Amino acid sequence: xxxxxxxxxxxxxxxxxxxxxxxxxxxxxxxxxxxxxxxxxxxxxxxxxxxxxxxxxxxxxxxxxxxxxxxxxxxxxxxxxxxxxxxxxxxxxxxxxxxxxxxxxxxxxxxxxxxxxxxxxxxxxxxxxxxxxxxxxxxxxxxxxxxxxxxxxxxxxxxxxxxxxxxxxxxxxxxxxxxxxxxxxxxxxxxxxxxxxxxxxxxxxxxxxxxxxxxxxxxxxxxxxxxxxxxxxxxxxxxxxxxxxxxxxxxxxxxxxxxxxxxxxxxxxxxxxxxxxxxxxxxxxxxxxxxxxxxxxxxxxxxxxxxxxxxxxxxxxxxxxxxxxxxxxxxxxxxxxxxxxxxxxxxxxxxxxxxxxxxxxxxxxxxxxxxxxxxxxxxxxxxxxxxxxxxxxxxxxxxxxxxxxxxxxxxxxxxxxxxxxxxxxxxxxxxxxxxxxxxxxxxxxxxxxxxxxxxxxxxxxxxxxxxxxxxxxxxxxxxxxxxxxxxxxxxxxxxxxxxxxxxxxxxxxxxxxxxxxxxxxxxxxxxxxxxxxxxxxxxxxxxxxxxxxxxxxxxxxxxxxxxxxxxxxxxxxxxxxxxxxxxxxxxxxxxxxxxxxxxxxxxxxxxxxxxxxxxxxxxxxxxxxxxxxxxxxxxxxxxxxxxxxxxxxxxxxxxxxxxxxxxxxxxxxxxxxxxxxxxxxxxxxxxxxxxxxxxxxxxxxxxxxxxxxxxxxxxxxxxxxxxxxxxxxxxxxxxxxxxxxxxxxxxxxxxxxxxxxxxxxxxxxxxxxxxxxxxxxxxxxxxxxxxxxxxxxxxxxxxx
Numbered sequence: 001x002x003x004x005x006x007x008x009x010x011x012x013x014x015x016x017x018x019x020x021x022x023x024x025x026x027x028x029x030x031x032x033x034x035x036x037x038x039x040x041x042x043x044x045x046x047x048x049x050x051x052x053x054x055x056x057x058x059x060x061x062x063x064x065x066x067x068x069x070x071x072x073x074x075x076x077x078x079x080x081x082x083x084x085x086x087x088x089x090x091x092x093x094x095x096x097x098x099x100x101x102x103x104x105x106x107x108x109x110x111x112x113x114x115x116x117x118x119x120x121x122x123x124x125x126x127x128x129x130x131x132x133x134x135x136x137x138x139x140x141x142x143x144x145x146x147x148x149x150x151x152x153x154x155x156x157x158x159x160x161x162x163x164x165x166x167x168x169x170x171x172x173x174x175x176x177x178x179x180x181x182x183x184x185x186x187x188x189x190x191x192x193x194x195x196x197x198x199x200x201x202x203x204x205x206x207x208x209x210x211x212x213x214x215x216x217x218x219x220x221x222x223x224x225x226x227x228x229x230x231x232x233x234x235x236x237x238x239x240x241x242x243x244x245x246x247x248x249x250x251x252x253x254x255x256x257x258x259x260x261x262x263x264x265x266x267x268x269x270x271x272x273x274x275x276x277x278x279x280x281x282x283x284x285x286x287x288x289x290x291x292x293x294x295x296x297x298x299x300x301x302x303x304x305x306x307x308x309x310x311x312x313x314x315x316x317x318x319x320x321x322x323x324x325x326x327x328x329x330x331x332x333x334x335x336x337x338x339x340x341x342x343x344x345x346x347x348x349x350x351x352x353x354x355x356x357x358x359x360x361x362x363x364x365x366x367x368x369x370x371x372x373x374x375x376x377x378x379x380x381x382x383x384x385x386x387x388x389x390x391x392x393x394x395x396x397x398x399x400x401x402x403x404x405x406x407x408x409x410x411x412x413x414x415x416x417x418x419x420x421x422x423x424x425x426x427x428x429x430x431x432x433x434x435x436x437x438x439x440x441x442x443x444x445x446x447x448x449x450x451x452x453x454x455x456x457x458x459x460x461x462x463x464x465x466x467x468x469x470x471x472x473x474x475x476x477x478x479x480x481x482x483x484x485x486x487x488x489x490x491x492x493x494x495x496x497x498x499x500x501x502x503x504x505x506x507x508x509x510x511x512x513x514x515x516x517x518x519x520x521x522x523x524x525x526x527x528x529x530x531x532x533x534x535x536x537x538x539x540x541x542x543x544x545x546x547x548x549x550x551x552x553x554x555x556x557x558x559x560x561x562x563x564x565x566x567x568x569x570x571x572x573x574x575x576x577x578x579x580x581x582x583x584x585x586x587x588x589x590x591x592x593x594x595x596x597x598x599x600x601x602x603x604x605x606x607x608x609x610x611x612x613x614x615x616x617x618x619x620x621x622x623x624x625x626x627x628x629x630x631x632x633x634x635x636x637x638x639x640x641x642x643x644x645x646x647x648x649x650x651x652x653x654x655x656x657x658x659x660x661x662x663x664x665x666x667x668x669x670x671x672x673x674x675x676x677x678x679x680x681x682x683x684x685x686x687x688x689x690x691x692x693x694x695x696x697x698x699x700x701x702x703x704x705x706x707x708x709x710x711x712x713x714x715x716x717x718x719x720x721x722x723x724x725x726x727x728x729x730x731x732x733x734x735x736x737x738x739x740x741x742x743x744x745x746x747x748x749x750x751x752x753x754x755x756x757x758x759x760x761x762x763x764x765x766x767x768x769x770x771x772x773x774x775x776x777x778x779x780x781x782x783x784x785x786x787x788x789x790x791x792x793x794x795x796x797x798x799x800x
Contacts, residue, residue, distance in 0.1 A: 003028055008054040015083035020054045022077060026070055027052065035211060038223065041065035045209060057084055111202045113179040114233060117167045118160050120288045123281025127272060131165035134270035135231065135254040136172050145247060146254040149263045152274035153423030153436065154185075154358035155314035158258040159235050161274065166233050166256055173254065175228035178202065184238030185260055185361035192245040196221050199246075218245045226250050234258075238365075240265045260362055262421050276311025276436070285313065289320030294331070301331035308338030309348070310437040314358055321350045344441050359442040362424055378411040381418050386450055388416075388425070388435070389443035390459055392519030395434040399495065400516070403466035404459045406493030432512075460527040465491040467513070467520050468532050471539035473497045474506035478542040478728060479692045484610040485574055488532055503691045503728035510543035518555050525562055533562040534571035541578045545585065545692055546729045548768045552582045573602030573611055581618055585732070587772040589626050596622060613642035614653060620660035629664040636661040655681040655693045659700065666700060671707035678704060691728035695721045699737045706744045714744050735764035735773050743780060751784055758784075 008020055027037065034045035041048075043062045051058035058066075063081055067074030134148040150158045170177055178199055182190045196217035200210050203224045211217050225248045234257040237243050243257055243266065257263065263271070277285065283306050287295035295302050305323075309315035323334055337347050348355040366382050387404045388396060398416060402409040413431065420427040424443075426434045435443060447456065468488055477500045500506040510517075517540050524533035537559035544552035556579045563571040580595030596619050603611030616639035623632035636657035643654050662677030678701035685694055702718035705711075718741045725733035742757030758781045765773035 006053060012054050013084060015080055016054065016057060019058070019077070019080040019084045020052060022080060023052055023058065023066070026066070026072065030070055035209060035216075035220070037066070038209075038220070040069035040219075040223075057081075060085075108228075109176070109202065109204045110174070111176040111178055112170075113202070114166050114170065114177045115159075115163050115179065117164050120285070121160065121164045122285040122288060123277055124157075124161055124164075127161060127274070128165050128168065130270070130272060131162070131256065132169050135165070135169050135256060137270075142251050143249040144251055144268065145249070147247065147266055147269040148254075148256050148272065149266065149269050150256070150258045150272045150274055151261065151263055151423070153260060153439070154362050155312040155355055155438070156274045156276070156423075157313035158274055160313065162233060162235065162256050162258050166231060169254075170231060173229045173231035175225075175230050175252075176203070177231045177233070179233045179235065181235045182237045182242055184236045184242065185365040187364065189238045189242060192242055193217055195246060200224065214245055221246075222249045225253055228252060230254075231256070237261075237263065239263070260365060260423055277313050277316070279306065279311070282306045282309065282311055282313075282316055286316050286320050289317065290323055290331070294323075294327075298331040301335050304335035305331060305338060308335060308344065312355065312436070312438060314353070315348050315355050315438060318348045318350050318353050318355060321353070322347070325350070341437075341441050342444070344438065345445065348438070355438060356442065356445075359439060362422060363442075363446065366419075366422060366424065379405060379407045379415045381415040382446075384412060384415040385419055385424055385443055386447040387459060388433070389440055389447050390456065390463065391516060392523055393513070393516035395428055395432060395512070396516070397433070397512070398431045399466065399470075399498065400463060401433075403462045403494050406459075406462055409495055457527040460523055461529050462491045462494050464520050464524055464527065464529055464532045464536070466494050466497065467517055468535050468539070469494075470497040470509070470513070471517060471536055474500055474509050475539045475542040477501075477506040478503050479545065484608045485535060485538070485570055488529075488535060507543065507546050507729035510540070510546070514540070514543065514547075514550060518551065521555055521559050521562070525565075530562050530566045531568065531571065533559045534568065534575050538574050538578050541582060542692075544582055545733075546731065548585070548732055548770055553579070556582070569602060569606045570608060570611075573599055573606055573608065576602060577611065577615055577618075584618070584622055584625070586770075587625070589622065592622050593619075609642060610646070610650070613639050613646070614656075616642065617653060617656035617660065620657050621663070624660045624663040624667070627667060629668065632660050632664050652685055652693075654684040655697065658684065659693065659697050662697075662704070663700060666704050666707070669707065671704045674704040675701065675708070691724055692730060692733070695725040695728070695730060695733045695737070697721075698724065699733070699740050702744065703740050706747050711744075711748050715741065718744060731764055732768055732770050732773060735761045735768075735770065735777075738764070739773065739777050739780070742777075746780070746784060755781070755784055 003024065005024055008017055012020070030036075032040070034048050037043070037048045038045040041062055043059075043065070047056075047062070050056040051062070058081070060078070060081055063077055064074055067077055131148055131150070135146050137146055150162050152158050166177065180190065180195050180198070182195070193214040196214070197210050199221055200217065201207060203221075205220065205224060209220075211220055227250065229252040230248065230250075232246070232248070232253065232255045234243055234246060234255060237257050237259040239259070239261055240263055243255075243263070247255055263269070283302060286302060286306055286309075290302070305319050306316070309319055319334070319338070323329060323331060334347070338344055345354075345356045345359075363382070363385075366385065384401060384405060388401050390404055391400050398409050398413040401416060402412040405412055416425060416433055417427070419425040420433065424439060426436065428434055451459075465488060498509060500509065517536055521533045521537050524530050524536070537555050540550075540555060541552060544550050556575055560572065560575045560579070563575050576595050577599035580592050580599055583592035583595060596615055600612060600615040600619065603609075603615055616635045620632045620634075620636035620639060623629070623635060639657040640654055643650065643657075658677045658681035662674045662681065665671070665674035665677065678697050681697040682694065682701075685697075698717050698721035702714045702716075702721065705714035705717060718737055722734060722737040722741070725731075725737060738757045738761035742754040742761065745751075745754035745757060758777050762774060762777045762781075765771075765777060
């Protein structure tokens with residue numbers, strides 16, 4: 001609809017009148033309002049009002065912008081402008097515009113809205129440098145502002161860091177610094193349209209000229225900031241959808257945003273995912289609040305409080321503030337209060353600051369995000385967050401939480417990944433997660449509030465049953481020792497255990513879950529599944545053979561207490577049996593003998609022929625180790641006789657008595673007989689995975705070949721043993737094989753090669769703290785003469 005124009009002033013020149021009429025026609029043809037003209041040309045609507053009504057001559061640049069916005073040829077318009085300005089056309093006197101005397105151009109306001117910088121800002125040097133560099137970097141194009149994001153969980157100091165970095169570069173943005181708290185974690189986050197209305201007013205746009213809709217406000221905002229150098233800090237954003245309308249389209253501007261979410265989908269943004277404050281920086285921050293003198297008086301307590309705050313700057317500030325306002329408190333006393341995980345969050349509260357309140361925002365965001373998006377998750381992420389606190393370890397996997405939840409692993413993993421996205425969990429690797437220490441305390445509180453004790457116990461029972469089955473699957477791959485223990489009663493809703501194709505995979509699984517499995521032994525009685533304590537502990541002993549630093553004694557003895565309390569003779573027998581085996585590995589002969597004899601009696605009392613046969617085989621091994629050959633052979637032959645009465649598939653355990661009998665012959669110098677029994681041991685193993693017994697048999701077979709002066713066969717057998725033990729991760733057997741290989745090289749006059757093997761073995765035994773092995777290696781190193789180089793040794797073929 002054409003505009004009802006006022007008449008143009010009488011004194012206009014002909015070119016000026018023609019130009020004004022062309023501008024009016026172009027505006028009407030496009031159906032634009034004065035506000036539209038302003039947003040499309042980046043000139044104020046008040047200026048267009050004067051130009052269209054002939055009060056002033058439009059500027060050349062405004063006219064060019066109009067032509068581009070209207071998509072018309074600018075040449076005729078600029079020709080008119082040249083004539084109207086006096087640069088061309090017929091000579092006629094210029095008539096001044098009689099409207100009003102020239103007014104000085106209004107100076108646009110320069111907002112300076114950044115919050116105050118923290119005077120005690122500590123650490124984060126690399127992060128500050130990254131942000132400062134990102135905000136002042138040359139943009140990728142004329143319409144590309146610099147954009148940086150800082151993301152992380154509650155209490156990490158995102159806002160403090162962003163404000164600090166913004167103040168450092170503020171001088172690079174002389175046209176203003178805008179700030180807004182978007183309240184992304186609140187129930188009612190700020191709407192971008194409301195934020196833009198405030199920004200426009202702050203930039204000098206009269207309220208009546210602020211467009212009514214989001215699209216119009218975004219366009220006007222981008223017009224207003226065009227050609228300016230502005231820094232915009234968008235704090236506590238909910239997601240990228242909230243941020244996008246607030247981004248300028250000008251290379252001279254920079255945007256810095258913080259959020260608890262990932263803020264994916266911002267092209268070209270420099271992303272900084274904030275981590276915990278390093279220990280040294282955390283100590284410095286706490287000391288700066290306490291005062292150097294007070295902190296120096298209790299350095300150990302300062303370290304303890306720092307550890308209790310677990311690297312969260314907000315927690316450190318709260319702890320420091322509480323101590324600062326209580327100068328008579330000892331730092332050590334406060335550290336002791338923090339150490340109680342069930343009251344830590346209560347201690348970390350002062351004035352209007354509370355670490356629990358910070359976590360509340362993230363938790364509410366979790367609940368609200370699901371409701372607001374309308375997405376239907378098969379597993380409630382809030383429930384997964386609470387339930388995961390039941391895992392008795394510092395890290396956990398998808399399948400553990402799936403067992404706790406009684407839900408499909410794929411659905412649980414989607415919920416866990418969502419928790420990582422909003423920084424309520426830490427993603428360690430695909431399918432593996434961890435709580436921050438203080439967030440675990442918060443998750444436990446939410447669990448106790450929302451889930452009755454009976455439901456928590458049911459969840460733990462499912463988890464322990466899954467641990468039992470998974471440990472069994474891993475044990476069978478490492479050392480498939482037959483067991484007469486009954487299969488545990490199943491728990492409903494528990495998925496399949498993992499499958500392992502090689503010993504190293506099983507050992508890696510035990511490495512990841514050792515902490516949880518050990519704690520599960522203690523948890524079994526409390527949740528009503530005492531029978532699982534012994535099963536888990538016994539299965540873990542396959543892992544104890546691979547990692548001598550594991551607390552096998554504590555784990556088994558705790559399980560033994562449970563077995564005796566429950567009156568389970570079979571579980572008691574196998575637990576005592578495993579204690580004896582572990583004492584044997586450490587060559588504690590008296591303890592080993594006492595436990596194995598006790599286990600043998602218990603197996604017989606329980607009528608357990610399998611347990612009796614295994615115990616006799618292990619006793620044979622012990623007797624051969626302490627050089628009681630007659631007893632070793634007696635026990636070994638009794639074990640073999642018992643195994644003859646069992647199904648063929650259980651014959652793999654014939655390998656243990658065969659190795660014990662062979663060891664007796666080896667110790668007595670009867671090398672040919674030793675070879676026969678080692679071969680029988682290996683034959684009984686067949687193709688089964690029994691890494692431990694296979695590695696021992698191959699190692700000792702090589703030693704027998706050494707005694708027979710069969711160099712190639714000796715080295716080949718020992719090296720095969722080393723390969724088996726290395727593949728299974730059984731470190732102390734690796735050391736034994738290297739030691740035997742060194743003895744073999746020494747026997748054949750290859751001192752340098754022997755010395756290399758002994759030194760490698762010593763490194764392994766030192767790492768494990770395995771004193772018996774260290775003593776043997778040192779003894780053999782001492783026997784090495786400063787022999788001539790290997791080149792002077794007898795001319796023997798090298799092993800293949």
